[in-house]
Amino acid sequence: MIGPFERTLAFRYFRGARGRNERRAFLRFVTIAAVGGVAVGVGALLLAMMIVRGFEREIESKIVGFGQHVQVDSYLGEPLEDSETLQARLGEMEGVERVTPVVLDFSLLRAKPAQVDGQTTKPAIEGVLLWGTPPDGQPFIADKMERGAFDFSLDARGREGVVIGMRLSELLGVQVGDGVTVFATRTARQTGAFGSRPKVKSFYVAGIYETGLADFDERFVYTDIDRARDLLGYTRDQVTRIDVTLDDLESSPEMANRIAAEIGPPVYARSVYDVYRGLFAWVDLQASIVPLVISTLVIVAAFNIIGTLLMVVLEKTREIGTVLAMGASRASVRRLFLILGALVGASGAFIGAGLALLFGLAEKRWEFIPLPQEAYYLSAAPIELRVFDFVWVTVAAIVLCTLAAYLPARAASRIEPIRTIRFGG
Structure with a gap:
């Protein structure tokens, strides 16, 4: 006690x-x-x-x-067939919150030539992944819009919209409303003939998003899933993959195994991890x-307390000897220095925690x-x-800090009271 x-x-x-x-x-x-x-x-x-x-x-x-x-x-590596039936089966599974079809393949995106000082600039071209999605299929990207909107509707000139990343817009030099051209290389691969031409379609930039993942912002271009099917040569009931959103992210590895087991080949399910x-x-x-x-x-810092308390013991040797001579037990002296170590640790810990909290709140705010x-x-x-x-x-x-104080506490409890009083420590 x-x-x-x-x-x-x-x-x-x-x-x-x-x-x-x-x-x-x-x-x-x-x-x-x-x-x-x-x-x-x-x-x-x-x-x-x-x-x-x-x-x-x-x-x-x-x-x-x-x-x-x-x-x-x-x-x-082939498109999933009978996608609507597969989506229905996935949506009926326990724990599934949303099922989203995806049509995704490599394409080329070219910016329209611009006029600079009376001269036509060379159009910029970038390789991208054209991502076909339903209009409400990407709520995360819709929340990250910096300019324009996540909207694939027609503009006044009858062009359909695409949504691109901020990094890609800088590389192409395009802004919201500017025209771009998509070259679907998958349709050229399907023909198999030398010199075959890809399917081409004009769009306009409906919105620009920024997530902070530069590699992703530079790579993905979103458009309506039906337009992506037409460009990439998919049939009405084909998709590249199906994205499944769960009630609990942590259960995604177990759900992936369950989907693969219940549906079977050629379906393959992977968790985001x-x-x-x-x-x-x-x-x-x-x-x-x-x-x-x-x-x-x-x-x-805790071990520094050993040196600090040993110095206190040396300075207070005579006082400790007097206390022992007056009837204090050696266990009391040990507890005294353990409490002192705990006080040093508690003071430092609360000061450090307070400063960290203030710094964290300031960083979160500014x-x-x-x-x-x-x-x-x-x-x-x-x-x-x-x-x-x-x-x-x-x-x-x-x-x-309390444990580090044990050695000084033990040293203090071994002080001989008569010797310290007689010779002054």
């Missing part, structure tokens, strides 16, 4: 950590440094965890937005390595930590606050 004696003396040593004469200021300094070390370690660990959690959330939401939870296609394994592995690496590395700061978007898929460091992280990091720091 911790009594009032141990608490009172521990708080006294903590609040007024004074040494004798010229060493008074130094002892105060090392105590403050110990508290500061814990604060820096805890704050850095919490901030790293907030950023890593934010990365995990943002990257996952973007990848899932593009690929949905489960992708159902054919392992033969399998489709984008590389990106998820990168996120998992960040989530596992960064907090582990930063945790060493907390451990180092995004003042920029990131290279082409490398991290985000323009600023993302933040996700979790109460559980603050609780366990704070508690772990206090426990580590």
Whole structure:
């Protein structure tokens, strides 16, 4: 049991950590440094965890937005036949929230020539993946529109709309309303004749989206699924794949296995974690390595407490000997220094947690930590606050600091009272 004696003396040593004469200021300094070390370690660990959690959330939401939870296609590489029946079967499965048909294949996208200083510029051409979808089939992209709208309706000139990424619009030099031409290379491959021409169709840019995933924004061009079928040579009941959205993302691997088992060949189902394994592995690496590395700061700070408390023991040797001579038990002296270690740890942990919380809220509000978007898929460091992280990091720091105080506490409890009183320590 911790009594009032141990608490009172521990708080006294903590609040007024004074040494004798010229060493008074130094002892105060090392105590403050110990508290500061814990604060820096805890704050850095919490901030790293907030950023890593934010990365995990943002990257996952973007990848899932593009690929949905489960992708159902054919392992033969051919279009899925009888797609309406297959969609109906998938939609009846327990846990399935939405089923979206997709027609997807490589195409060429060419911008219309422009007039610059009276001269016609050479049209820019980029290889893209033409993605045919129902008008309401891509809510994620619709929410990421920067200009225009996610709309495939006809314009005044009778052209149908396409939606492209911001990066692609910059490469082609086109804006909303500008005309583009799609060359469907799949129809040329189907003919098999040398010199065959692809199917060509004119569109206009109805909208421009930006997700922050530069590789995706540069690659995918969305249009109506029926137009994509016509261009790519699909029949009315053929699709490239079917995207399945579930009630619970975490159940996507089990659902993929279930779909493959129940429907059978040539249907092949993959969860989003399998489709984008590389990106998820990168996120998992960040989530596992960064907090582990930063945790060493907390451990180092905890061990610094050993040196700090040993200095307190040396400075307070005579006082400790007097207390022991007056009847205090050695166990009480051990508890005294364990409490002192816990006070240093708690002070540093709460200060660090408070600073991390303020910094995290500020970054979430103003995004003042920029990131290279082409490398991290985000323009600023993302933040996700979790109460559980603050609780366990704070508690772990206090426990580590208390355990680190055991050696100084043991040294203090072995002081011989008669010897210290007689010879002054």
